[in-house]
Amino acid sequence: MHELRSRIICPVDFEKAGKQTGYLRLPFSSDVSAYGWIGIPIAVIKNGTGPTVYLGAGNHGDEYEGQIALVRLIRELDPARVQGRLIVLPATNTPATMNHSRTSPIDGGNLNRSFPGEPDAPDHRPTAAIAYYLANAIIPMCEALLDMHSGGKTLDYVPSALIRRDSKDDAHFKRKLAALRAFGAPIGYIIEGGSPSAGGGSRPVTITALADSLGALTMGTELGGAGTVTRTTLRVAQRGLYNFLTHLGVLEGHPLAAPAPAPEPRLVTVGGPDYYVHAPTRGAFEPAFDLGDEVAAGDLCGWIHQIDEPDAPPREVYFARGGVAFCKRPIVAVERGDCLAHVGTDWAG
Numbered sequence: 170m171h172e173l174r175s176r177i178i179c180p181v182d183f184e185k186a187g188k189q190t191g192y193l194r195l196p197f198s199s200d201v202s203a204y205g206w207i208g209i210p211i212a213v214i215k216n217g218t219g220p221t222v223y224l225g226a227g228n229h230g231d232e233y234e235g236q237i238a239l240v241r242l243i244r245e246l247d248p249a250r251v252q253g254r255l256i257v258l259p260a261t262n263t264p265a266t267m268n269h270s271r272t273s274p275i276d277g278g279n280l281n282r283s284f285p286g287e288p289d290a291p292d293h294r295p296t297a298a299i300a301y302y303l304a305n306a307i308i309p310m311c312e313a314l315l316d317m318h319s320g321g322k323t324l325d326y327v328p329s330a331l332i333r334r335d336s337k338d339d340a341h342f343k344r345k346l347a348a349l350r351a352f353g354a355p356i357g358y359i360i361e362g363g364s365p366s367a368g369g370g371s372r373p374v375t376i377t378a379l380a381d382s383l384g385a386l387t388m389g390t391e392l393g394g395a396g397t398v399t400r401t402t403l404r405v406a407q408r409g410l411y412n413f414l415t416h417l418g419v420l421e422g423h424p425l426a427a428p429a430p431a432p433e434p435r436l437v438t439v440g441g442p443d444y445y446v447h448a449p450t451r452g453a454f455e456p457a458f459d460l461g462d463e464v465a466a467g468d469l470c471g472w473i474h475q476i477d478e479p480d481a482p483p484r485e486v487y488f489a490r491g492g493v494a495f496c497k498r499p500i501v502a503v504e505r506g507d508c509l510a511h512v513g514t515d516w517a518g
């Protein structure tokens with residue numbers, strides 16, 4: 170066990186039974202508060218014996234389904250129903266969450282590209298300090314981890330849960346696959362060989378990759394997005410959260426009064442660059458598909474118009490690969506290089 174080189178002060182006793190809430194205190198000296206700290210909300214709900222489970226949201230601050238589902242769980246869950254320990258962080262990158270932005274307004278940090286973090290991170294690098302504390306103080310305690318994401322303001326997803334397959338450890342993968350099915354999102358997304366959206370490769374820069382490398386049963390989500398929530402995406406988030414905990418044996422019985430039966434997810438995977446469509450130029454994007462459509466290679470994805478040049482023909486953009494178009498940019502304004510859509514192909518097993 171190495172020394173924890175973090176300035177974060179933790180207010181909760183991880184060994185105490187019952188429900189505790191408080192703030193991890195990250196010292197932050199600024200022009201408006203010389204001796205201040207950033208308060209990262211944390212809850213621990215412990216009872217009986219069972220696994221320790223990390224539940225996180227607000228890793229990206231503009232992804233809301235998980236944030237709402239987790240603050241509801243903290244308020245509503247009776248600790249007597251728990252067998253084990255839940256460590257809940259509903260606003261993991263708190264500065265980003267409070268700013269409703271993907272990245273931190275303080276240091277521009279993208280928490281889910283910052284693992285394993287930085288020991289002794291100075292005040293002006295809070296994102297690296299949060300990643301280090303999670304990687305070294307929190308995640309090593311956990312047998313399972315659920316980190317709840319969505320598309321944020323600039324992408325929208327068919328509600329999906331996702332797992333990684335980056336080792337040949339079949340027993341570990343099979344446990345994750347069973348949990349993915351139990352979560353019951355419409356799409357179960359299996360990432361093989363590193364996350365393409367995180368630049369590929371196997372360096373564990375995301376919280377799920379890091380937890381995977383420590384042997385935890387890990388799962389992420391892409392529950393919706395477009396900078397908003399809907400009743401449908403929230404229902405999938407909350408149902409999936411409770412299904413996941415029930416599957417792990419941490420909850421005795423299902424605490425939702427009348428859970429809708431979860432569907433068998435459609436299992437898909439996302440491979441290399443040809444799964445993605447990016448804008449070749451700036452302009453106004455008119456999609457030629459709806460989220461969730463089946464598309465074929467060569468199908469039209471949409472048009473990019475130059476509204477101030479009505480005689481100029483729009484630039485047509487095409488899907489390079491067929492599949493289910495389960496991610497779409499919901500914003501009309503595009504710049505060259507923006508992701509407009511990506512597809513998933515049925516997982517071959």
Ligand SMILES: [Zn+2]
Pocket residue numbers: 228229232281318319321
């Ligand atoms: Zn995210």
